[in-house]
Amino acid sequence: MTSTITRFLRYMATERNASDLTIKAYREDLFGFTAWIQEGGGPTSTEALTPTHLRQFQAALQQADYARSTISRKLASLRSFFKFAMRDGVASTNPAKPLRNPRQSRKLPHVLSNDEVGRLLVAPPAHDVAGLRDRAILETMYSSGLRVSELVGLRDGDLDFGQGITRVRGKGRKERISPLGSYAIEAIRAYAARRCRSTEAEKLGQAAPVFVNRFGNILTTRSVGRMLDKYIAETGLDSRTSPHTLRHSFATHLLDRGADIRSVQELLGHKSLTTTQIYTHVSATNLRTIYEKAHPRAL
Secondary structure: OHHHHHHHHHHHHHOOOOOHHHHHHHHHHHHHHHHHHHHOOOOOOOOOOOHHHHHHHHHHHHHOOOOHHHHHHHHHHHHHHHHHHHHHOOOOOOOOOOOOOOOOOOOOOOOOOHHHHHHHHOOOOOOOHHHHHHHHHHHHHHHHOOOHHHHHOOEHHHEEOOOOEEEEEOHHHOEEEEEOOHHHHHHHHHHHOOOOOOHHHHOOHHHOEOOEOOOOOEOOHHHHHHHHHHHHHHHOOOOOOOHHHHHHHHHHHHHHOOOOHHHHHHHHOOOOHHHHHHHHHHHHHHHHHHHHHHOOOOO
């Protein structure tokens, strides 16, 4: 089974153009399953695995208190793998196909209010390069609704200040165009004027990263998370606030102001409208709260 997994990962990278993070998730899921089946003395042959083996694996994950979303992802990885194995001629059936994903709980995303976003955006100091960079990062994430991985992947050639847009590389390496507000543009320009990049980064020209660390090299997503944690502590915002909270707030605030949900779907780069619809529930909750506070006969 190990050799088949290796071929599958190569196929996903070269033929399906899957992102590095997607490949990493597939690798962890599939080799995790392999380790589990070997520990239990089960078959290591792809052809010999049955739906019963996979149901037992699913039950083990549930007993280990894995999140429902994590279990669903692992099952999806197995379905994709066995589909490839059938095409590759090492399996005659897909034993993962009959399995049902656990029912997902409908958890509303944490969203900042307008005032809270405002407090966060002005928290970084404007007198040093690090503060200018942090402010530009926060303004850009909120202005464009970017995932943190999309933010650190921005290159100089992606930015078009004249049109007020940026090219974004999203999940599955799919590209989309996102807006850049005037505040974000101003913040990026202020940072770029004092930014110091490494020699290797400068050689990349228009392919050089927009945001860099103190050594002049591209930022990591973990660095952005640590940076945000610092300003959350300084501003006293809810500890649930994460880089993705700015993306949630971007979508919710657009819908609160009457934006069309399909337009918001395009701006977020969601493949399915169902994914975007969760923000309509957030907006409805906000409206209900406002109604209950303001209407004399609401309660």
